[in-house]
Amino acid sequence: MLRPGGAYDHEGGATPLDLGPARDQASDLLAAEDSAEVADEGEDDRALGPEPLERHRGAALVEHGEAGEGAGEQIVHEVHCNRPAISLTMRDVRGYGGRILYVDVTDGRSRIEAVSDEMARGLLGGNGFAVRLLLDQVPAGTDAYDPANAVAFAVGPITDTTVPGNSRACVAGKSPLTGLFFDSTFGGRFPATMKRTGFDAIVIGGRAAEPVYVKVTEAGAEIKPARGLWGKTTRDTVLAVQAVEGGDADVMAIGPGGERLVRFAAMGTYWKNREAFAGRGGLAAVLGSKRVKALVVAGARKTEVADPAALKALLEQQREPLKTGTKALSTYGTPVLVKPINTLGALGAYNLRREVFAEALAISGEEMHARFHDRHTTCLKCPVACGKQYEVREGELTGLRAKMPEYETIFAFGSMLGNAHPGSLVRANDLCDLLGLDTISMGVTLAFVCEAVERGWLTEKDLGLPFGWGDWRGMLRLIEMTAMREGFGDRLAEGAWRLAESVHPEGTRLVYAVKRLELPAHSARALKGMSIGYATATRGGSHHDTRPTPQYAQNFDRRSPDGKPEFAVKSQHFTAVDDSLVLCRFTSERGFGLYVDEPYARMVAAVTGWDMTAEELERVGERVINLERLFNVREGVRRQDDALPWRVMHEPIPDGPSAGAYCPPEELGLMLDRYYALRGWDGDGVPTPARLSALGL
Ligand code: SF4
Numbered sequence: 001m002l003r004p005g006g007a008y009d010h011e012g013g014a015t016p017l018d019l020g021p022a023r024d025q026a027s028d029l030l031a032a033e034d035s036a037e038v039a040d041e042g043e044d045d046r047a048l049g050p051e052p053l054e055r056h057r058g059a060a061l062v063e064h065g066e067a068g069e070g071a072g073e074q075i076v077h078e079v080h081c082n083r084p085a086i087s088l089t090m091r092d093v094r095g096y097g098g099r100i101l102y103v104d105v106t107d108g109r110s111r112i113e114a115v116s117d118e119m120a121r122g123l124l125g126g127n128g129f130a131v132r133l134l135l136d137q138v139p140a141g142t143d144a145y146d147p148a149n150a151v152a153f154a155v156g157p158i159t160d161t162t163v164p165g166n167s168r169a170c171v172a173g174k175s176p177l178t179g180l181f182f183d184s185t186f187g188g189r190f191p192a193t194m195k196r197t198g199f200d201a202i203v204i205g206g207r208a209a210e211p212v213y214v215k216v217t218e219a220g221a222e223i224k225p226a227r228g229l230w231g232k233t234t235r236d237t238v239l240a241v242q243a244v245e246g247g248d249a250d251v252m253a254i255g256p257g258g259e260r261l262v263r264f265a266a267m268g269t270y271w272k273n274r275e276a277f278a279g280r281g282g283l284a285a286v287l288g289s290k291r292v293k294a295l296v297v298a299g300a301r302k303t304e305v306a307d308p309a310a311l312k313a314l315l316e317q318q319r320e321p322l323k324t325g326t327k328a329l330s331t332y333g334t335p336v337l338v339k340p341i342n343t344l345g346a347l348g349a350y351n352l353r354r355e356v357f358a359e360a361l362a363i364s365g366e367e368m369h370a371r372f373h374d375r376h377t378t379c380l381k382c383p384v385a386c387g388k389q390y391e392v393r394e395g396e397l398t399g400l401r402a403k404m405p406e407y408e409t410i411f412a413f414g415s416m417l418g419n420a421h422p423g424s425l426v427r428a429n430d431l432c433d434l435l436g437l438d439t440i441s442m443g444v445t446l447a448f449v450c451e452a453v454e455r456g457w458l459t460e461k462d463l464g465l466p467f468g469w470g471d472w473r474g475m476l477r478l479i480e481m482t483a484m485r486e487g488f489g490d491r492l493a494e495g496a497w498r499l500a501e502s503v504h505p506e507g508t509r510l511v512y513a514v515k516r517l518e519l520p521a522h523s524a525r526a527l528k529g530m531s532i533g534y535a536t537a538t539r540g541g542s543h544h545d546t547r548p549t550p551q552y553a554q555n556f557d558r559r560s561p562d563g564k565p566e567f568a569v570k571s572q573h574f575t576a577v578d579d580s581l582v583l584c585r586f587t588s589e590r591g592f593g594l595y596v597d598e599p600y601a602r603m604v605a606a607v608t609g610w611d612m613t614a615e616e617l618e619r620v621g622e623r624v625i626n627l628e629r630l631f632n633v634r635e636g637v638r639r640q641d642d643a644l645p646w647r648v649m650h651e652p653i654p655d656g657p658s659a660g661a662y663c664p665p666e667e668l669g670l671m672l673d674r675y676y677a678l679r680g681w682d683g684d685g686v687p688t689p690a691r692l693s694a695l696g697l
Contacts, residue, residue, distance in 0.1 A: 042273055042274075042378040042379065042380055042381050042382050042383070042385065043381060044189070044192070044380055044381060046248050046300070047300060048196070048300050048301070048302040049300040049301050049302060092609060093117060093120060093121075093306075093608050093609060093610070094157075094303075094304040094305055094306040094607060094608055094609055095157030095158070095161070095303060095304070095305065095306070095607040095608045096115060096120055096125070096157060096200055096608075097115075097195065097197070097198035097199050097200050097301065097303075098114060098115050098198070098200070099112050099113070099114060099115065099198055099199050099200065100112065100113045100114075100115060100129070100133070100199065100200060100201045100202075100203065101199045101201070101202045101203070101216060101220065101221060102137075102203045102205070103202065103203065103204050103205070103206075103214055103216075103221045103223070104205050104206040105204060105205070105206045105207065105208040105212055105214065105223060105290055105291070105292055106147060106205075106206030106207055106208065106209075107206070108223045110220060110221045112199075112220065115129075115200055119132065120157075120608075121608075121610060122620065122623060122696060123580060123620065123623065123624060123627075124156055124157060124577065124580035124581055124604070124620055125154060125155060125156030125157055125159075125200055125201075125580050125581065125582065126154045126155060126156040126159075126168075126169070126170040126185070126579050126580040126581065126582035127154070127170050127172070127183050127185075127576055127579035127580045127582070127624055128576070128580035128620065128623070128624045128627075129152070129154045129156075129200060129201045129580070130152040130154045130170055130171075130172035130183055130201065131172065131181060131183070131624060131627040131628050131631060132627060133150070133152050133154075133201060133203055134150060134152055134172060134173065134174070134181060134631065135627060135630065135631050135634075137150045137152075137203060137205065138150055138173075138174055140634045140635065141635070142174060144173070144174045144175060144176035144179065144282070144285075144286055144289075145176060145261060145285070145286065145289035146289075147205065147206050147207035147289075147290065148205070149173055149174045149205070149286055149289075150173060150203050150204060150205040151171060151172070151173040151203070151204045151205075151283055151286050151287055151290070151292075152170075152171070152172045152173065152201055152202070152203045152204075153169060153170070153171050153194065153201065153202045153203075153204075153252075153295060154169065154170045154171075154172070154200060154201040154202075154582070155168075155169045155170075155191055155194050155195045155200055155201075155582060156170075156200075156580055156581045156582040156583075157581060157604065157607050157608055158581040158582065158583055158603065158604075158607060159191050159192060159194075159195040159303070159581075159582055160191070160192040160195040160196065160303045161303055161305055161311070161607055162305075162311065162312075162315060162381075163311070163315065163583065163587075163603060163607075164315075164322060164381075164382055164383055164384065164584075164587040164591060165187075165379070165382055165384070165583050165584030165586065165587025165588060165591075166191075166192070166380075166381070166583065166584075167187055167188065167189060167190075167191045167192040167379045167380035167381065167382070168185055168186070168187050168191050168379075168582040168583055168584050169185065169186060169190065169191035169194055169582055170183050170184070170185045170579055170580075170582050171183065171184055171185075171186070171252075171267070171278045171283055172184070172283070173283050173286045174286070175281040175282050175283065175286075175517075175539075176261070176263045176282045176285050176286060176289075177263045177264055177281055177282045177441070177495050177516055177517055178281065178515045178516050178517050178539065178540055179516075179635060180515060180538070180539070180540075180631065180632045180635055180637065181538055181539075181628050181631040181632055182280070182281035182282075182283060182538075182539055183281075183539075183579065184278040184279060184280045184281055184283060185278065185544075185579055185582060186252075186269065186276045186277060186278040187274065187276045187379035187380075187382075187584060188250070188269045188270070188271050188274050188275060188276030188379055188380070189250050189269070189271040189273075189274070189379070189380045190250040190251075190252055190269040190271075190276065190297065191380075191582070192380050192381075193248075193249070193250040193297045193298065193299060194216075194250070194297040194299075195299075195301075195303055196218075196297075196298075196299035196300055196301045196302075196303075197216050197217055197218050197297050197298070197299035197301065198218045198299060198301045199216060202214075202216055202221075202295065202297075204287070204290065204292060204295070205290075206290060207289065207290045207291060208223070208290060208291040208292065209291075210225060210227055210291065211225070211226040211227050211229065211230045211291045211292075211293050212224060212225055212226050212291060212292060212293065213226045213229070213241060213251075213292065213293050213294040213295070213296055214292060214294075214295050214296065215245065215249075215296040215297075215298070216295070216296065216297050216298075216299075217297075217298050217299055218299045218300070218301055226293040226294065228240075229241070229253075229293045229294070230259060230293060231256060231259070232255075233255050233256070233434040233435065233436075234253045234254065234255040234267065234268040234270070234433060234434055234435075234436050235268070235270055235275075235433075235434055237251070237253035237254075237255070237293060237294055238251040238253050238268070238269065238270045238294070239270070241253070241294055241296055245296055245298065246298070248298060249296050249297065249298035250269060250271065250296070250297050250298070251269060251270075251294050251295070251296050252267050252268070252269045252278070252294060252295045252296075253267060253268060253269070253293060253294040253436075254267050254284040254285075254287050254288055254292075254293060254294070254436050255267075255268070255284070255434060255435045255436025255437075255483065256435050256436065256483045256484060257284065257285070257435050257436040257437045257482070257483040257493075258284035258285050258287055258288035258436045259288045259293075260288070260483070260484065260485045260493065261285045261288055261289060261493075262282070262285055262436075262437060262482060262483060262485070262493040263282045263285060263441075263493060263494055263495045263498070264280070264281070264282045264285075264437060264438040264441035264442065264445075264495055264518075265282050265283075265284035265285040265288065265436050265437060265438070266278060266279040266280075266284050266432065266433075266436050266437055266438045266439075267283065267284040267287065267436060268433055268436065271380070273377055273378055273379075273380075274377045274378055274379050274380075274387050275377075275387075275403055275433065276379065277433060279438040279439065279440070280438050280440065280441070280517070280539070280542065281438075281517065281539065282438070282495075284436050305606065305607050306605075306606065306607060306608055306609030307605070307606045307607075307609065308606075310602070310605070310606035311603070311606035311607060314599065314602050314603060314606060318591040318592055318599065321590065321591060322383075322384075322587060322590055322591035323383075325589075325590030325591070326384045326386070326586060326587070326590050329384055329386040329586060330376070330384055330385055330386065331369070332365035332366065332368075332369050332388075333365065333386050333387065333388045333404050333406070334365070334386065334406045334407035334408075335363075335364065335365030335368050335369075335404065335405070335406070335407050335410055336364075336365035336366070336407075337365070337407040337521075338360055338363060338364040338365055338407060338410055338411075338414075339360060339361065339364045339365070339366065340552075341521070341522075341552075342356060342357055342360035342364075342415075343657070344526065344552070344657055344658065345526060345653065345655075345656030345657035345658035345659065346522075346523040346525075346526035346527065346658055347360060347411065347415050347521065347523075348411060348415060348416055348512070348519075348521060348523060349415040349416060349418065350415075350416070350418050350447075350450075350451075350469065351416060351444075351447035351448060351450060351451045351510060351512065352416070352447075352512050352645075352647055352648075353451075353654070354653075354654060354655065354656070355523055355525065355526060355653045355656055355658055356655065356656035356657075357414070357415035357418075357420075359420035360415065362420040362421075362422060363410050363414045363415070363419075363420055363422050363425060365407075367422065368390070368404070368405075368422055368425075369388075371392075371393070371394070371422060372390035372391055372392060372393070372404075372422070372423075372426065373388060373390065374388070374389040374390055374391040374401065375388070375389045376388055376389075377389055377403075379584065382584065382587065384586060384587060386586055387403065387404065388403075388404035389401065389402075389403065389404070390402055390403070390404050390426050392423045392426055392427075394423075395423055397423040397424070397426070397427055400423070400426060400427055400430065402426050402427070402429065402430035402433075403429060403430065403433060404426070404429075405425045405426060405428070405429035405439070406429075406439075407521060408439065408440050408520045408521045408543075409425065409428070409429050409432075409439040409440070409443070410425055410521075411440075411443070411520070411521030412439055412440045412442065412443020412444055412447075412518075412520075412521070413425050413428040413429070413439065413442075413443040413446075413475060416443055416444060416446075416447040416512075417443065417446055417447055417450060417469060417470065417471075417472075417475060418450070418469035418470045419469075419470050419471075419472050419475065420470070421470075421472045424472035424473075424475065424476065427476055428442075428443075428472075428475060428476060428479060431476060431479045431480065431483075432479060435479070435480070435483035436483065437479065437482065437483055440518055440519075440520050440521075441495055441496070441517070441518040442479060442482065442492075443518075444496055444511075444512050444513070444518035444519065445492055445495060445496040445499060445518060446475060446478060446492070447512070448496045448499065448500055448507075448510055448511055448512075449463070449467065449478075449492070449499075450467070450468055450469050451510050452500075452503055452504070452507065452510065453467060453468055454468065454469075455504075457503050457504045457507065458503060462488060463478070463487075463488045464481075464487045464488050465477060465478075478492060495513075495516060495518065496511045496512070496513055496518050497511050497513050497516040498516070508646070509646040509647065510646075510647070511645060511646075512541075512645050512647065512648075513540065513541050513645060514534045514535065514537065514540040514541040514643070514644060514645065515537075515539070515540025515541070515637075515641060516540065517539055517540035517541040517542060518541055519534065519541035519645065520541065520542070520543045521543075522543045522548035522551075523653075523658070523661075524644055524645065524648045524663065525648050525652070525653050525658070525661045525662045525663060526558065526559075526653060526658035526661045527548060527551045527552075527558045528558060528559060528560060528561050528564050528661075528663065529546060529548075529550075529551045529556075529558065529564045529567045529568060529571070530543070530546065530548055530551065531561075531564070531644060531648070531663035531667075531668065531671070532546070532561070532564045532565055532567075532568045532668070532671040532672070532675060533545060533546025533547075533564075533567075533568045533571065533572070534546070534644060535642045535643060535644050535668060535671075535672065536568060536572075536642050536672070536675055537572075538625070538628040538629065538632060544575055544579070544585065545571075545572055545575055546567075546568045546571045546572055546575070547571045547574070547575060547585075547589070547594065549589055549594060550567070550571070550594050551567075559661060561663075561667055561670065561671050564671060565671050565672075565674040565675035565678055566674075566678060568675060569675065569678050569679065570595050570596075571594075571595070572621070572625050573595075573596055573618050573621030573622055573625065574594065574595050574596050574621065575621075576620070576621040576622075576624035576625050576628075577596050577600065577617055577618075577620055577621040577624075580620065580621075580624060581600075581603075581604070588600075596614060596617050596618045596621055597614050598614050600614065600617055601613050601614045601616070601617050604617065619695065622679075622695060623695045623696070623697065625679075626679075626687050626691070626692060626695055626697060627697065629681070629685075629686075629687055630687060630692075630697075633685075633686050633687070637685070638684045638685055638686070639672065639676075639683070639684045639685045641685075642672055642685055643668070644663055644668060648662060648663055649662065649663055649664055649665050649668065650662070650664070672685070679691070680694075
């Protein structure tokens with residue numbers, strides 16, 4: 001029943017382009033320059049093995065030895081999956097490795113299970129696989145830092161195919177921030193390399209006695225000592241491990257933030273053309289609690305496609321819409337959103353006391369591009385190249401070369417903090433990447449601190465330094481203190497909600513978070529679809545459960561609650577499917593559509609060989625959402641948890657083009673009633689047996 005097949009028993013080896021009032025500006029952007037300079041850089045020059053897994057013979061990989069001090073000195077644990085792979089149950093299905101690898105870092109044992117046809121067709125991969133595996137693996141009520149929690153990395157049938165934006169993976173676990181199911185996706189080169197190991201999912205459980213890294217190849221897992229890596233930044237860790245394992249291996253690493261169990265710690269992978277981060281939900285801290293510094297993947301197994309001609313025809317058809325729809329992203333990256341969303345009156349500022357930031361121009365994509373642009377960067381084989389390398393050429397941060405901060409990061413460290421210093425945004429983003437912190441949670445937590453200081457709830461003595469609106473130097477220092485849990489940083493590391501609870505009896509009223517996850521930069525007040533979307537999202541304050549993109553379109557009634565529960569349901573099915581395939585949101589939304597529809601069904605059919613319809617795919621999305629809800633219901637989530645930040649429910653936007661917009665509790669209640677009815681859940685938000693049975697759960 002939608003679970004892995006038989007065990008091998010140790011024998012087997014956001015970014016809208018139709019922007020309503022800002023449409024003219026968006027049109028100008030569509031005509032902007034191409035990103036031809038990176039066209040070749042996203043290519044992969046590594047060799048692929050031609051043989052399918054059935055004929056693959058896993059090489060013996062076990063060595064024995066004492067734990068050493070540094071990266072890759074000797075293998076610590078014996079690995080129990082070193083015998084040749086046996087036949088898979090998925091003989092006629094393409095697009096999959098067909099295997100799931102479980103690794104327990106407590107004793108180094110691992111096992112492999114086959115992916116059943118039912119599980120693949122019913123859940124696709126990525127997000128779908130991860131929630132199924134975690135529901136099975138993690139007992140109810142488990143603390144996120146308990147060894148019984150698990151971290152699942154999962155790819156999907158589209159990963160490492162020719163579909164643009166295919167090098168994408170999902171990492172999931174029980175979040176230390178929300179205490180609920182959480183998945184975060186990331187790009188770069190790592191996802192394609194993981195697919196080449198022939199494992200569709202890698203599940204890491206237990207807790208090692210000493211810091212380790214886990215290396216996964218086509219033959220299975222090795223646990224290697226990483227004491228010498230502990231304390232290093234994400235980038236230094238990746239470089240150090242690649243120096244041992246080779247440049248064709250890819251490394252996902254945690255930083256000091258994850259080691260110190262910062263509840264919103266992020267993990268990162270670096271490749272010459274693009275670094276990528278799984279930022280949200282604190283899953284890097286779960287790895288830190290297991291003393292796992294990094295996951296390393298290396299492989300050469302080719303992903304087979306059932307009908308290459310059909311896939312090629314589909315991609316030909318989508319080429320033009322994708323190219324047109326991503327021009328602005330290719331040129332400026334996501335910061336291009338700052339100006340139009342501010343013009344809409346929907347850019348949170350000063351801890352959401354306002355939604356217009358007077359100095360938005362200074363931190364807009366166009367301004368940052370003009371000042372800092374160095375080169376475009378891209379995930380493996382992606383023609384869009386939405387990433388940018390920046391170089392700061394003026395002021396006291398001169399010489400800083402770092403990744404472009406995304407739109408969400410500019411909101412969190414810029415407008416939310418009343419900070420219009422663009423160079424400091426580049427530095428804050430870089431610090432968070434290196435130290436392993438989620439930029440949205442960090443910035444929104446600091447925004448709460450600014451307001452708490454202003455109200456006298458926190459003092460300079462509490463913080464250990466002066467800090468307030470627009471103080472970018474204080475911001476940079478507090479980021480470092482958070483990652484190291486130094487002084488007041490120890491309290492910041494708990495996230496905005498827990499900090500607020502400890503600061504003042506009414507502290508949580510100032511926190512911009514849902515289910516303790518700090519919200520991103522798509523307004524919960526100005527976009528009514530986001531109101532119901534955030535409230536019902538599995539992850540809480542995430543813009544990747546319900547999508548803001550369609551709501552910026554000129555013909556979308558963003559102010560009225562009418563039809564928004566229906567919209568949220570549809571949008572959530574889309575994101576669940578997208579994250580299960582696994583596809584980049586930008587390439588999928590712009591190339592193949594904003595909802596589950598025919599192009600996605602054709603894509604899945606061409607890759608797997610199934611006679612997939614859009615309706616069946618929609619049910620996959622619904623199934624994944626219901627599994628996520630079951631996980632959260634098991635942890636106690638009910639209707640009262642499907643709430644919005646106090647300010648969103650009680651304080652209308654004070655001025656600007658979206659003045660007056662908010663979502664009072666009564667309005668949210670009516671939308672929840674409708675949403676639960678559409679989902680076939682009871683009035684308390686619990687999935688009914690009848691609906692679960694209809695979904696085969
Ligand atoms: S659009 Fe951007 S994030 Fe998506 S795959 Fe391409 S480069 Fe990566």
